[in-house]
Amino acid sequence: MAFVCKWCTYSGADLAGTSRMDYSPNVRMVRLPCSGRIDHQFMIKAFEQGADGVIISGCHPGDCHYNEGNYYARRRNTAFRELVGFNGIDIKRLEFSWISAAEAIKWTEIIDKFTEQVRELGPHNPYAELVDPYAEYLAIGQESA
């Protein structure tokens, strides 16, 4: 799952398309106005849904369309990386990069490299095996009702 800003990275990915580059098909992109719009919870939600890796990408520092949005993204990412491990998610499943609208090649390289990196880690499905601790009580409730 990739969360990208619409000015730089999304355009960069479009450029990869118009240049007919080939890259790993394993990415699903969510288009947001700015990398500063990316909430931690989006990433956690993506992992919860079984995404094997999450990419965050926006304009290079200083190039933000909104002047400073990507600085917030960077700071937020620094804080979030600390918490990823705490949540039991391998840090290697999180990729943070700056990709400008002209860097189609960088985009394809990052996707390919990251896909490979995640593939080595194997599927991420800790939640699939989780049993809802309340399921038992719910079942009892239903029976008694």
Next chain:
Amino acid sequence: MPRIGVFVCQCGNNIARTVDTADVADNASEQSGVVHVEDYKFMCSAPGQELFKKAIKEHNLDGAIVSACSPKMHEATFRNAAEAAGLNPYKVEIANIREQCSWVHDDKEIGTAKSKDLTKMMVERVKHNRPMERYRMSMNKTALVLGGGIAGIQAALDLANAGTPVHLVEREPSLGGNMARLSETFPTLDCSQCIMTPKMVEVLNHPLITIHAYAEMEKLEGYIGNFRATVRQKAKFVIDDLCTGCGECWEKCPFTQESEFEMGLAKRSVIYIPFPQAVPTVPVIDKTECPKILKDKCGLCADVCGPDCIDFTQQDQLFELEIGAIIVATGFELMPNVYREYGGWRPPHMTPKKLTAKQRKLLPRSGAGRLVDVINGLEFERLASASGPTGGQIKRPSDGKIPETVVFIACVGSRDCNKGVEYCSKICCMYTAKHTMLYQHAVHHGKAYVFYMDIRAGGKGYEEFINRAQGEGAEYIRGRVSRLNKKGDKILVKGADTLTGQAVEVEADMVVLATAMVPQADAEDTAQMLGIGYDKHGFYTEQHPKLMPVESSTGGIYLAGACQGVKDIPETVSQASACASKVLGLFSKEEMLREPEVAIVDQEHCMNCWDCVTVCPYKAISPTELKDRNGNFRKMAAEVNPGLCQGCGLCNTVCRSKSIELQGYTDQQVYAQITSFDGAFV
């Protein structure tokens, strides 16, 4: 239950080659809420759009997905089509299955699977899209032009002739800028003042243009269509309305100082107009030099003034202007430090005592200020100008002798990362050629040498002009100059001719440097005041280098002339006219429409942490008081000014109570996209 239509485009063979569009459509039709699917060859074509509109009406759709190319291409197309069919345009979303699927993946199976996912994500998203209306905003149809050089004058005249009121703010006492200093202009050798001064007078007499000379803009608030500028009118000590411009005062003033306009080559009185054709013809008193103001002695000007318009008690005044658009035309200056590096004579108004510590560091180690006869291009213009300090006779500054040999050095500071700037100043090749001609027309037996790196003469009639200069006897030497040394009353120019590989020495009477063009020294401060972007040299950046060359990064602020990058006069004038047409285009509508993708606040849930106020890069959010029906204070809450909001969504992310959200990119929409896929990657 939502009623969503999915329209899959084959894009000829562009998508259909690697994506089974029928399969994508089938797959989408199984999704909950999807009531209609379509698979068509060219959705964006006229029949395709008709199909789209018909389906919306027939199936009474309340949301539509077009799985096609990038939203950058056709989002607007389909949103407009939806609007025509009676569906709110913001209920239409594009799934990008061309640029991000069919064009980048060769395997049809993979492509189809990814397209299905992308379409599914957008279907889930569109269920949470809210119908939105574009904001209508009123605007103030007055323009402000910052800078009264040729760019500012042209823009102001174009705007005013089209019926728009213009405020023209210029910090010098007169309009004119650098162009007024030029003697003649390339490639036609017509006199600069002859073409410039009529325009200046036209500005003065235009009923729709208000000139604020000797004034500087200090603050800018607001947004496109509704700016509020604070301007400081510096004290002239002369009452504008009473002054007739008779000239009694500046003729009688007994004190003199080096003239900035004449680049320090001549003196001016302390109460002065910069040059005889100045517009407006109202003199100002230089308060740093006037003995009446400093020591309360003299006051002769007030005695001789007929209309009694001299007021020594005047103070700077601040006033506000309500405007809708701004054209920035602050122009350029010549690089001062490299000029001194070559030993150039230091004009007194740039003497070290007036320099900051940082600037003083840039001063050269030796030779500085000793070679009086090393001048820069603008100073040569003044020497050659018929209205200049020498009355058009080319005399060297040290002893007034007519120079027999003049060396012109091109690319001084330009294309040189070590001493100057890495860019090419573009106009120097041309004006150096012009200078050699002007010199040889004035001094028939004189010899002109030009040291150059390359000749760059791209432009209408430019190459011919260079050939003409060479034909008239200027000797072009390809190579750099290493040293300028004093030898008697001459200057020994040591350089190299790289075509013959020989060292060259020329004994020159005068040396003219084609110094690099740089932005105004305070260009960056101005940019920060206006909130526009600038590059590492201090030139203002346009929104797109090719397709939006006059728009700045901030809506409603446009860039004209050399403040945006090095330019000659024709380019400056065209850019100024382009700015004027942009402003007129903006003002041609009754009211502005803007995209509704801005933040909105749920004020009841706002808990006053003001994080949003802190992060907002546009100062669009402010605390406001909520009142009950009796008008009593109830609670504080954040409020978004939709005119200022640019829709970045920073506030949405930082909001702790999630009571502020960016319309079009709400949390629900993003979560819907994330949760729509089941994690089964291809």
